[in-house]
Amino acid sequence: MWESNQKTLNSEISFSGIGLHSGVNVDVTLIPANSNSGITFKRTDLEKNNEIIANFKNVSSAKLCTKIENDFGASVSTIEHLMAAFYICGVDNLVVNLNGPEVPIMDGSAKDFVKIIKNCGLKTLEGKRKFIKIKKKVELKEDDKSININPTTNNFEVKFTLNYKKSPLIQNQKNSTNFQKKNLEEIYVARTFCLYEDIEAIKSIGLAKGGSLDNAVVVQGNKILNEGGLRSKKEFVNHKILDLAGDFMLSGARVIGSVECIHGGHALTNEFLKKIFSDKNNYDIVENESSSSKVRKILPIHKRLAVNA
Ligand SMILES: [Zn+2]
Numbered sequence: 001m002w003e004s005n006q007k008t009l010n011s012e013i014s015f016s017g018i019g020l021h022s023g024v025n026v027d028v029t030l031i032p033a034n035s036n037s038g039i040t041f042k043r044t045d046l047e048k049n050n051e052i053i054a055n056f057k058n059v060s061s062a063k064l065c066t067k068i069e070n071d072f073g074a075s076v077s078t079i080e081h082l083m084a085a086f087y088i089c090g091v092d093n094l095v096v097n098l099n100g101p102e103v104p105i106m107d108g109s110a111k112d113f114v115k116i117i118k119n120c121g122l123k124t125l126e127g128k129r130k131f132i133k134i135k136k137k138v139e140l141k142e143d144d145k146s147i148n149i150n151p152t153t154n155n156f157e158v159k160f161t162l163n164y165k166k167s168p169l170i171q172n173q174k175n176s177t178n179f180q181k182k183n184l185e186e187i188y189v190a191r192t193f194c195l196y197e198d199i200e201a202i203k204s205i206g207l208a209k210g211g212s213l214d215n216a217v218v219v220q221g222n223k224i225l226n227e228g229g230l231r232s233k234k235e236f237v238n239h240k241i242l243d244l245a246g247d248f249m250l251s252g253a254r255v256i257g258s259v260e261c262i263h264g265g266h267a268l269t270n271e272f273l274k275k276i277f278s279d280k281n282n283y284d285i286v287e288n289e290s291s292s293s294k295v296r297k298i299l300p301i302h303k304r305l306a307v308n309a
Helices: 080-089 111-120 196-204 235-251 266-277 302-306
Strands: 005-009 013-018 025-032 039-043 051-053 059-061 067-069 094-098 122-128 130-134 138-142 145-150 156-164 171-178 193-195 217-220 254-262 283-288 295-297
Touching: 005 025, 013 111, 025 111, 051 067, 080 111, 080 235, 138 266, 145 266, 156 235, 171 235, 193 196, 193 235, 196 217, 235 254, 235 266
Parallel strands: 039 094, 130 254, 156 254, 193 217
Antiparallel strands: 005 122, 013 025, 025 094, 039 051, 059 067, 130 283, 138 145, 145 254, 156 171, 283 295
16 A cells, blocks of 8 residues: 655665666665655765766666666666665655666665665655556557556556566566555565676676676576576566566656556666657656545646656
């Protein structure tokens, strides 16, 4: 059930780790923030113009990870698993200070982020949460990939089909998740993955410099190269659901709707968010009335979407 008030962290909390694509060690501090301020990343290694608002309009690259950038060229990569942890834990407002260009990959999932946030605890703020309630079906197709969203009463559902013809082990995995479920552990512990034969190609374009079996599931033929194997049978598709939730957190508010995605990824999700918000007839901005299923239409103002809430 959605809670009606916005939340932030109880207190500041710090952690550090290596960036998957940059290979650089980064220190991160999560700092509580006020109602209606949303999620902002701040590059403390840069002297000025170092704030980047976590919004889909600021995505500058969605190749293998989601990268956001401000008008002055300051950027942060691989934000999606941290954003998914904010989604899952119910964080609305926060400043993310970091002294490098990429959020640490940790173990390749959102497990450590969720643990850090749960250990710290949340503080309820006075501001009411705003939701983006989908009013009609929107869809986007690109080659063999597709994504659509349909209206629902008061929840966010994701149905994902992975169509990985190149791997006999992954092939066609399907799963669906309702994000109002109490326990989303199978989603937030699901690690990022790659095929062994793709690693050289990914590294040759300057990505995955910090990649290892400690932060990604690596598949070779019918084998998982990681000791201990998979965390769940559907870990691959569960990770794609995690990525999608993290990217949807860039909407500026939680979305009420049912998403179905076939073989998509960060780039398709970003194009889809642009399509949804290009037409005000696709959605309403609503407030939840004390966690009942009734929602009240408040702000059909597209501009408000620039701020997370
Ligand atoms: Zn991911």
